[in-house]
Amino acid sequence: MPSSSTTIVSRCLVHPDHKSSMKPLKLSVSDLPMLSCHYIQKGVLLTAPTSSEDLILSLKHSLSAALSHFPALAGRLSTDCQGYVHIDCNDAGVDFIHAKAKHLTLNAVVSPTLVDVHPCFKEFFAYDMMISYAGHHNPLAAIQVTELADAVFVGCTVNHAVTDGTSFWHFFNTFAAINKGGAAKKVLRAPDFTRETVINSDAVLFVPAGGPALTFDAKAPIRERVFHFSRESIQKLKLRANAKSNELTEVMEKQVNDGWKIVNGKVIGKDEISSFQSLSAQLWRAVTRARKFNDPAKTSTFRMAVNFRHRLEPKMDPFYFGNAIQSIPTVATVRDIVSQDLRFCAELLHRNVIAHDDATVRRGIEDWENAPRLFPLGNFDGAMITMGSSPRFPMYDNDFGWGRPVAIRSGKANKFDGKISAFPGREGNGSVDLEVVLAPETMAGLENDMEFMQYVTQVV
Helix, strand or coil: CCCCCCEEEEEEEECCCCCCCCCCEECCCCCHHHHHCECEEEEEEEECCCCCCCHHHHHHHHHHHHHHHCHHHHCEEEECCCCCEEEECCCCCEEEEEEEECCCCHHHHCCCCCCCCCHHHHHCCCCCCCEHHHHHCCCCEEEEEEEECCEEEEEEEECCCCCCHHHHHHHHHHHHHHHHHHHHCCCCCCCECCCCCCCCCCCCCCCCCCCCCCCCCCCCCCEEEEEEECHHHHHHHHHHHHCCCHHHHHHHHHHHHHCCCEECCEEHHHCCCCHHHHHHHHHHHHHHHHHCCCCCCCEEEEEEEEECCCCCCCCCCCCECCCCEEEEEEEEEHHHHHHCCHHHHHHHHHHHHHHCCHHHHHHHHHHHHHCCCCCCCCCCCCCEEEEEECCCCCHHHCCCCCCCCCEEEECCCCCCCCEEEEEECCCCCCCEEEEEEECHHHHHHHHCCHHHHCCCCCCC
16 A cells, blocks of 8 residues: 555546456466566556546546456456466456645656656555465456646556566556547457467466465565666667677687577577667676676576567467566676676577577476476576566557656566566667666666666656
């Protein structure tokens, strides 16, 4: 529940405006591991509409209409006698919360003079610290609309065992589009609720009595900052990452000779390293330096969440509703990360992403089926980085009818030392915002890393 600085005006359940006829949806191999994760919390900061008298009523009606297209979100989780977890599409409804924080202005909460993310955003979401398994007895989604002095924040909270980022933003975009379209009820591409896919499994995940526990310490001290990277800065990084190096070439040739770098008959390293892989590699290097490890032989893991809808053959519907993600771990020693050039780390990340094809996805599914387990989210050895979200998500398309968002922010959910979320920059054109969560001393080290900070650009 938000602190006393944010006042709750009203709270109610919103139901779909059409009764659902959808049968229960079985959670998949990709959904079930998320039962121990927090609900997703992402929201948009908007300038205040010209007239706010009917704002709350309009948003409630639009949410009701959106839920008719996403009936799963208005349901609840249930576990049957065999241990299978389903979404009962029973129209039980989602929470709608109207709140006020009139003491805050838009400029105060996203001022360029702010270093860390303003703490107020943690108050603008429902279901703090709630893990997704709690969806058995709680709504699977909630919308909190918080009015500031001259702005509105719309915070969306959704059960992570029900959606990944792709489905989350599909719903959020649809909600906004319906509100903008008014009576026309403009609707985006309909979600695909089919469960006839390779990730629909007979494997059973056995959950401990009383439900799963969070896998990281949510009370550990952290700092949270958003670093902005313009298209020009990222292009400079990309040029650096794709530059040739004799030392790196020798390393890569050895790996080719070892055989594990050849995928589908092609040598992967010859493809161009992407902008985002280059940026991720720079972050990996800088955070590893900032952590000041004493043992250069210690390994560091960089995890990236990848959408596999388009990687499977045949491809899944791009608007498949649910989780269709896998985590790709890339591992290197501290010595190599900090002593090799940028291309070394970028090439490692690039190779793993390119190699994650249909066969790799299917091996991951089979591996989970042989040993069903919850996803271990966290930084267990002090050397991990976990990259989530995506700069490709249409976050700034969330126009409710009075303008594009000013900023994207998240709540307390799933945050620990080393958790990174990637957002598109507001100006588009390939710009990226990285929401970086680190231990305070590591964040201080990152801020003093001139190689990293030279690419950070100020948001206008």
